Amino acid sequence: MNQVTSTNPKVDAMLQRTTSWGDEFALLRSIALNCGLTEELKWGQPCYSDDGKNIVLIHGFKEYCAVLFFKGALLKDPKGILVMQTENVQSARQVRFTSLAQIKRQRAALNAYLLEAIEVERAGLKVAFRETAEFALPEEFQARLAQLPALRSAFEALTPGRQRAYLLHFAGAKQSTTRASRVENCIPLILDGIGLNDR
Structure with missing residues (x-):
């Protein structure tokens, strides 16, 4: 599983234009690619998929940057690092970072969460949405x-x-x-x- 996949030129161009969180994005990108995910640019953000299914998205905000797990609600979260972006979000969960050092400290946990998210997708698990x-x-x-x-x-x-x-x-x-x-x-x-x- 831990094989590096190739970078996407569209993401390269997007990251070159990024004025904040550049170093953090680069490390998060490396972690996602080391899990064998395919890199794409979706919704203007680096997005990582497995066999065409979205797994995570990297995005930045004023106070933090984050990895958004599309089916984060299904992850176990033993470290308690998953955040629900708003009360109405049913499936996605973020892991938020405010520094490069914080990403480095949580790299092993983030890698484990990515591998679990890939397994969740491959198992075909679905989030039970409210009607x-x-x-x-x-x-x-x-x-x-x-x-x-x-x-x-x-x-x-x-x-x-x-x-x-x-x-x-x-x-x-x-x-x-x-x-x-x-x-x-x-x-x-x-x-x-x-x-x-x-x-």
């Missing part, structure tokens, strides 16, 4: 669904994942006026059968 019906339907959206039967039909025709994305987007606004504005902005997309993240 769309379990997500809150904001009253601003309920009102528009009642007024526009075509909107209700279009929304119900969307995949469960697209429905959840819209519901989370609407509910994420604290003020009613903002929720109503989000609903109005998304109505044309829903009527066209387009998911929030498809644009």
Whole structure:
């Protein structure tokens, strides 16, 4: 298993443009490639897959950089290092780093988590997602669904994942006026059968 796979020129170019977390990304990349994963650039970030299935993504934020395990919820996490990015994330988990030294200290654990994540994917394990019906339907959206039967039909025709994305987007606004504005902005997309993240 521990064979280095080749780097991807698109990721090379992306990393050359990176102004923060460059050294950290380089080490995280090396760890992923040493596990025999295939490197790609997806969503503008280095992504590592096994037999076409996404395993991890490396991404950076202002305060930290992270390795995101797509099915992190299924990992055992004996070191207690997996973080749920937000309360609504069901499958993915991050391991966050604030320095190169921290990555070096946790390298063995990270390598073990990567190998476990590969095995989880190869075993065909699936995360049990909450049903769309379990997500809150904001009253601003309920009102528009009642007024526009075509909107209700279009929304119900969307995949469960697209429905959840819209519901989370609407509910994420604290003020009613903002929720109503989000609903109005998304109505044309829903009527066209387009998911929030498809644009």
